Amino acid sequence: MKALAIDLGGTHATCAVVRDGEILASRVIDLDCTNGLASALPLFSSALREAAQNAGVETHTCDGLALSFCGLVDARTGRVVSTNKKYDDAVGIDLPAWSCKEFGLPFRIENDARMALLGEWYAGGGRGYDNIVMFTLGTGIGGAAMVEGRLLRGKHFQAGCLGGHFPVLFTGRKCTCGNVGCAEAEASGWAIPEVARATPGFESSTLAAGEVTFKAVFQAAAAGDPVAVTVRDRCLHVWAANSVAAIHAYDPELIIFGGGVMKSADVILPYVERFVHEHAWTPWGKVAVRSAELANNAALLGAVPLLTEKFGSC
Amino acid sequence: MKALAIDLGGTHATCAVVRDGEILASRVIDLDCTNGLASALPLFSSALREAAQNAGVETHTCDGLALSFCGLVDARTGRVVSTNKKYDDAVGIDLPAWSCKEFGLPFRIENDARMALLGEWYAGGGRGYDNIVMFTLGTGIGGAAMVEGRLLRGKHFQAGCLGGHFPVLFTGRKCTCGNVGCAEAEASGWAIPEVARATPGFESSTLAAGEVTFKAVFQAAAAGDPVAVTVRDRCLHVWAANSVAAIHAYDPELIIFGGGVMKSADVILPYVERFVHEHAWTPWGKVAVRSAELANNAALLGAVPLLTEKFGSC
Numbered sequence: 001m002k003a004l005a006i007d008l009g010g011t012h013a014t015c016a017v018v019r020d021g022e023i024l025a026s027r028v029i030d031l032d033c034t035n036g037l038a039s040a041l042p043l044f045s046s047a048l049r050e051a052a053q054n055a056g057v058e059t060h061t062c063d064g065l066a067l068s069f070c071g072l073v074d075a076r077t078g079r080v081v082s083t084n085k086k087y088d089d090a091v092g093i094d095l096p097a098w099s100c101k102e103f104g105l106p107f108r109i110e111n112d113a114r115m116a117l118l119g120e121w122y123a124g125g126g127r128g129y130d131n132i133v134m135f136t137l138g139t140g141i142g143g144a145a146m147v148e149g150r151l152l153r154g155k156h157f158q159a160g161c162l163g164g165h166f167p168v169l170f171t172g173r174k175c176t177c178g179n180v181g182c183a184e185a186e187a188s189g190w191a192i193p194e195v196a197r198a199t200p201g202f203e204s205s206t207l208a209a210g211e212v213t214f215k216a217v218f219q220a221a222a223a224g225d226p227v228a229v230t231v232r233d234r235c236l237h238v239w240a241a242n243s244v245a246a247i248h249a250y251d252p253e254l255i256i257f258g259g260g261v262m263k264s265a266d267v268i269l270p271y272v273e274r275f276v277h278e279h280a281w282t283p284w285g286k287v288a289v290r291s292a293e294l295a296n297n298a299a300l301l302g303a304v305p306l307l308t309e310k311f312g313s314c
Numbered sequence: 315m316k317a318l319a320i321d322l323g324g325t326h327a328t329c330a331v332v333r334d335g336e337i338l339a340s341r342v343i344d345l346d347c348t349n350g351l352a353s354a355l356p357l358f359s360s361a362l363r364e365a366a367q368n369a370g371v372e373t374h375t376c377d378g379l380a381l382s383f384c385g386l387v388d389a390r391t392g393r394v395v396s397t398n399k400k401y402d403d404a405v406g407i408d409l410p411a412w413s414c415k416e417f418g419l420p421f422r423i424e425n426d427a428r429m430a431l432l433g434e435w436y437a438g439g440g441r442g443y444d445n446i447v448m449f450t451l452g453t454g455i456g457g458a459a460m461v462e463g464r465l466l467r468g469k470h471f472q473a474g475c476l477g478g479h480f481p482v483l484f485t486g487r488k489c490t491c492g493n494v495g496c497a498e499a500e501a502s503g504w505a506i507p508e509v510a511r512a513t514p515g516f517e518s519s520t521l522a523a524g525e526v527t528f529k530a531v532f533q534a535a536a537a538g539d540p541v542a543v544t545v546r547d548r549c550l551h552v553w554a555a556n557s558v559a560a561i562h563a564y565d566p567e568l569i570i571f572g573g574g575v576m577k578s579a580d581v582i583l584p585y586v587e588r589f590v591h592e593h594a595w596t597p598w599g600k601v602a603v604r605s606a607e608l609a610n611n612a613a614l615l616g617a618v619p620l621l622t623e624k625f626g627s628c
Contacts, residue, residue, distance in 0.1 A: 072597070082597045082598075130469070131468065131469040147466070147468055147469075147473060148468070148469060152461065152466075153565075154445065154461055154462070154564060154565025154566075155444070155445040155461075155462060155565055155566075155567060156565050156596070156597075156598040157565070158562070158565040158595075158596070158598075159461060159563065159564050159565035160563075162562035162563070162595060163562075163563075165562045165595060166480060166559045166562055166563065167482055167555045167556075167558055167559055168481055168482070168483075168484045168495075169482075169483060169484055169485065170482045170483055170551060170552060170555035171483070177595040178592070178593055178594070178595055179558055179562075179593040179594065179595065180555070180593065181482075181555070237484060238484060241481045241484035241494070241495070242481075244481055244493055245480045245481055245559065245563075248472070248476035248477075248479045248480055248493075249473065249474075249476070249477075249480065249559075249563040249564070250468060250473050250563075251467075251468025251469055251470050251471070251472040251473035252468075252469075253469060278492070279492055279493040279494065280492070280493065281472075281476060281479060281491040281492055281493065282470070282472070283386070283396050283470075284396075284470040284472075
């Protein structure tokens with residue numbers, strides 16, 4: 001099966017032609033999400049045509065067009081439901097009509113975290129499992145859940161994809177989502193500078209000299225900086241406790257972690273795995289904990305499973 | 315539609331004949347769960363026959379037999395999967411065969427927390443909603459989730475029904491489930507004596523004179539005991555934060571609270587509702603928060619919807 005696929009982020013879009021679990025050709029376009037989506041559509045068209053040409057594929061021979069979107073979407077109707085200051089005009093655009101007019105192809109859309117999970121399930125670290133939770137550790141913490149081979153979506157398309165917003169410390173920090181003590185508020189890219197500065201001894205730590213990022217914290221911790229060790233270990237604890245929350249919520253066999261910080265998978269995975277095996281209530285056995293395998297290609301490789309999905313009740 | 319229904323708890327079983335959302339007749343049997351389930355089956359048979367006679371119903375005119383069980387079950391095959399020191403022999407019993415032989419009726423089984431949600435959805439506080447989370451506040455905290463009109467079950471039948479075991483305080487108390495800081499470990503009937511004793515000033519509180527129960531805490535708090543107010547408000551905070559976790563996990567329109575402590579619904583519901591409306595990320599609107607309406611009848615009234623359920627993929 002062949003598909004046109006677009007992975008749309010805040011600063012750029014990747015337009016590709018995929019065949020089953022393989023990317024045949026792709027082209028990246030720089031974008032400014034504050035300019036909206038309508039003005040980007042002609043750029044998508046030409047980039048997809050260019051990618052198709054490079055792949056030696058005629059677009060009309062594809063089975064559909066799939067868009068991975070950085071916001072809440074209605075996968076059933078193909079419409080954007082809610083944006084988060086990115087491509088705010090998208091809610092009013094009839095994307096299925098655009099795809100039909102431009103390429104004569106059926107259109108499907110899904111949230112980017114769910115698309116990444118679909119891709120990993122179909123062609124990456126999730127192969128062989130039908131019950132998966134995926135967390136993407138980045139500026140925020142993205143989440144997605146698959147139950148019995150189907151994405152969990154819910155009535156307002158929010159189920160499963162707010163895995164970074166389980167409150168793991170109800171007495172904790174304020175989150176951007178309006179809640180308090182979310183995993184994201186305690187251990188995400190945007191939170192870690194605050195967490196570090198609140199750690200006793202920060203001023204005399206090597207972290208105080210530069211920007212506090214996951215990379216800086218993991219490097220300084222590896223070099224023995226005690227404040228960095230404290231901050232890193234607290235992040236690990238939060239991610240692990242949040243994994244237990246997700247296991248108790250969704251009953252998965254596998255948890256996949258993605259995001260740039262997984263360059264430190266050698267530190268993160270053993271910690272989370274040990275914690276989960278000790279703390280999660282899973283009388284049936286042990287939940288596997290793995291790294292994502294597809295990096296930036298995951299959402300594009302979610303195109304084929306999304307286009308072939310039969311929509312049911314959840 | 316008519317059904318035979320059994321609601322099996324640790325110390326007794328209620329055997330009933332139900333018609334749609336109505337209990338026509340019922341009979342309660344005292345049981346000792348350590349004696350196992352096999353020895354209770356003949357008692358179920360005679361109690362069901364007696365209830366049917368009182369209701370003027372011939373058992374063979376019923377559409378099936380539904381059992382609400384206090385453990386993990388496989389609703390698809392009708393077998394008990396895992397017990398928790400209650401009726402431990404149940405895993406090996408072919409209950410569908412028993413129902414067929416005894417009454418000639420199709421058999422369905424479900425976990426008691428899910429049955430209570432089914433009953434409330436069909437005939438109680440959940441009517442009109444298809445996306446519901448239910449919490450039962452008792453010795454432990456029970457949970458169940460319905461997504462788009464279907465019970466969430468998951469691969470190992472654990473999804474949705476561990477809502478008392480989201481860690482809301484990852485630095486908190488040890489839970490009976492093996493995890494740390496679960497809502498149940500911070501604010502359930504079994505935890506509240508420990509929580510109270512750990513509250514500064516406990517020894518001089520009126521609570522120190524007797525058994526520390528929800529009832530004692532809510533009464534003493536209403537009478538102005540400052541330690542009781544602290545303990546009560548901490549429970550409210552935990553239940554509310556845990557409700558946000560469930561909203562972010564399952565995307566419900568409605569949260570239903572059941573359990574004996576809901577005699578204090580006038581204190582609990584406004585607090586949880588206000589907290590949830592301030593803290594949950596629900597751009598589509600506001601989650602409703604309500605009391606259960608059916609009390610001990612909920613699980614029995616789940617019989618008809620369980621028997622008519624078409625099993626799908628989640």
